[in-house]
Amino acid sequence: GSRLRQEDFPPRIVEHPSDLIVSKGEPATLNCKAEGRLETDKDDPRSHRMLLPSGSLFFLRIVHGRKSRPDEGVYVCVARNYLGEAVSHNASLEVA
Numbered sequence: 001g002s003r004l005r006q007e008d009f010p011p012r013i014v015e016h017p018s019d020l021i022v023s024k025g026e027p028a029t030l031n032c033k034a035e036g037r038l039e040t041d042k043d044d045p046r047s048h049r050m051l052l053p054s055g056s057l058f059f060l061r062i063v064h065g066r067k068s069r070p071d072e073g074v075y076v077c078v079a080r081n082y083l084g085e086a087v088s089h090n091a092s093l094e095v096a
Contacts, residue, residue: 010084011036017057017077017091024064024095030057032077032088055079064095071095 015033022028032055048060055077062071072095077088 008083009036011079011081011086013077013079013086013088016088017075019092019094021094021096022059022062025061028059028062028071028093030059030075030077030091030093032056034077034079034086036079036083036086037081062093062095069095 012035013032014035015031017030017032020028020030029052034055048063049071050058050060052058057075057077059071063069064072072093074090074092076090079086
């Protein structure tokens with residue numbers, strides 16, 4: 001018989017990110033895990049944010065200034081393949 005492979009299913013989020021409160025300049029990770037053969041967006045090599053193989057988003061250091069707060073905000077995890085896409089719950093990252 002034919003066996004269904006992982007890539008024959010639309011993606012599914014199996015671990016949703018959680019809200020985080022972090023200190024300026026510290027590392028942080030927004031966890032996310034998805035099933036299915038996933039396509040990844042290319043990371044900007046100059047960025048302080050990296051997408052880990054697991055699907056989690058890692059911040060080398062949280063950037064937070066008086067005028068610019070590029071890391072603070074609401075994040076979602078999006079997993080997609082040719083059969084569709086899955087979007088996680090919202091997770092907020094707040095700088096203490």
